[in-house]
Structure formats: C-alpha cells, structure tokens
Amino acid sequence: MKKIAFVVLFVTGLLVPASLFAQYNGYKDWAAYERGLGGKTLLTDECALLAEKVLDLQLKSGAWPKHVFYPQLTDEEQSKLKKSLTESSGTLENKSTLIEIHFLSNMFQATAQRKYRRAAEHGLDYLFQSQRQVGAWSGGCGTMVNVLQFLAEIIAKKEPYSYLSDEVRGKAQQAFNQGIVFLLQSQIRVNGEPTGWSASYQDDSLDPMPDATTGLLSINSVETAAVTLLLMNIQEPDEYVTAAIEGAVSWFRKVVIEKQKRENFINKSGKRDFRMKEDVHAPDMWCRDYTLDTHTPMYSEADGTLKSSVEELSYDRRVNISWFTNDPQKVLRRYEKWKGQLSS
Helix, strand or coil: CCCCCCECCCCCCCCCCCCHHHHCCCCCCHHHHHHCCCHHHHHCHHHHHHHHHHHHCCCCCCCECCCCCHHHCCHHHHHHHHHHCCHHHCECHHHCCHHHHHHHHHHHHHHCCHHHHHHHHHHHHHHHHCCCCCCCCCCHHHHHHHHHHHHHHHHCCCCCCCCCCHHHHHHHHHHHHHHHHHHHHHCCEECCEECCCCCCECCCCCCECCCCCCCCCCEEHHHHHHHHHHHHCECCCCHHHHHHHHHHHHHHHHHCECCEEEEEEECCCCCEEEEEEECCCCCCEEECEECCCCCCECEECCCCCEECCHHHCCHHHHHCCCCEECCHHHHHHHHHHHHHHHHC
C-alpha cells in the first residue's frame, strides 16, 4: 500500500482565569478542563499542585487510569486510588494518558522543569508500545481517532510538542501510518463495496466486535463519521484513503433517515418519552447502528432481541440510549469542500 500522507489538525487553545478550582468546582470533564489551561495559568501554585497529582498517578508503564478528575481529587482519595491501581489500569480510552501528556508538556514548556518532560515522554513510550500488531489500539474506533489526532499534532510540531526530538516524531509518524492502514483495512465491505466501521474490533484482528450497547455486530454511524472526518484531513490522500471516504459517504447517503423527527411527550404513566413523527422539513438523521448485511437500523433490547422500530422497545431501553445521531451531517457538509481540494 502506498505510504500514507500525514494529517494536520488545528485545535484552538483557550485561556482561563487563575482561580481554576473555584471556577470549575463541580466540573467533571478532565479533558475539557485541561484544554482550558494555558499561558500564565500554568505558572500558578494551583497548576503546580495539579501537576504533582498527575505525576503521582502515572503508572510504571507510563500510562494513566481513566475517569480521574484531578482538580477535585483530595489527598485521601488520591492515596486510596493509587493503592488500587494496577498496570492494567493504564489506558488511552476517553483520551486518558493523551490529556496527561498534553498537560505535562504544557507544564514543561511553561516552567522548563524536566520532571514534566520525562513523565510526558514516558507516556508517549506507553502509547507507542501499546499499539497492536495490526496497527490499532485497544478501546475501539473512538480511541483510534483520538490517538491519531494526537499523533498528528506531534508530527506537525504543534505546541506544546515542539520540544520533542526528531526520533520521537519519527515514531509518531510510523504509528500514525500504521493506524491509518488499520482503519482502511477494517472498513466493512458489503459485496466488495466499502461502507462504514464497527465501533470496536477484536484484538490483533480486523474482525468487528459486537456493539457494547446492542450486543450485536453492526456498522456504527457515529464512529464511521469520526473516522471519515479524520481521513478527510489527510493531505494528498492516496487512492485507498480516497476510496474509503467515498465509500463511507455513499453509505451515509444510502442509510439516511429522511423526513422524520423525534417528538418528545409525556406518556400515560406521566414519564418523559419520545416517538418518531413524519416531518417533511426535518433535518436528515441516522440510526446509531445498522446491520452488517442489509444496513437495516438496529433497535435492540438488552438481550439482543431486535425490534423493527424504536417505539417497540421497552421504555427504559428506548429513553436511556441515544438511538439516533446527526454526526454524518458533518461529513456530508465537508465532503464537497474535500472533493474540491482534491481537484485543485
């Protein structure tokens, strides 16, 4: 396969006031919180304390656990958590480890303290070593997209990664290329035609895994949209990347749900509920999952029993799961611009 060109992604950084913990009290999204740190904020005592917590919870492998909101982590909670961690606690899911590397890289750039650099580079060692032989990382397509976007920033010398050596950048390029090859090879084909992607795949295999929500094999429109947008950012895409994008776009157009909207109402039991209603002005939407062979929308009970419509599902199953998405709209809006760039 022809060598994959690398992608450049642009992320805008934001500055926040120095009084971080008071302002964000109760805010539990560590990834969003960390992306808001920058400038002189990184020189505050609050950020120094935050960095010490991050350093303390790094595992020997170089990774970090997920679902840790460092700003509100008390000393007692930190001690208890650290004792409970094992090497298997390290992960790249939910942007774990990626966010810690980004934060510590920012801290190194702001303070020049080498302990931050050493920890960040150790985290990168984990990222490179945890890539499986087939080119994927554990955690599904969502994790794959996050990791590849992260690697693209390193390759492009985007801050705060300008301090990294050419050797590290070379490893990032190699890992990125291998990850893209995996995505191209794992795209589900029906009668030889490329369609979309499953949410996750078997370890060291191109075989899709049953969806965590339905317990069934499926093409996931949310993950397919994320992967397709990633591929669209590849500069000078080769014929394989182009074919994958064209296949996904064609598939989105085939399985789109038109002239339907979600209508909320209060049911006879006095509970919030919803139903699908015909509306000629409704924006296009997609089901979350589709069958591999016939591309039929999948609505399933917890035991995997398929229903023909979302209204046929049990109440809790119907209202507590996001069965529909608008994410493919982002792909279709971007598609014409992408095509124009190819021909220019």
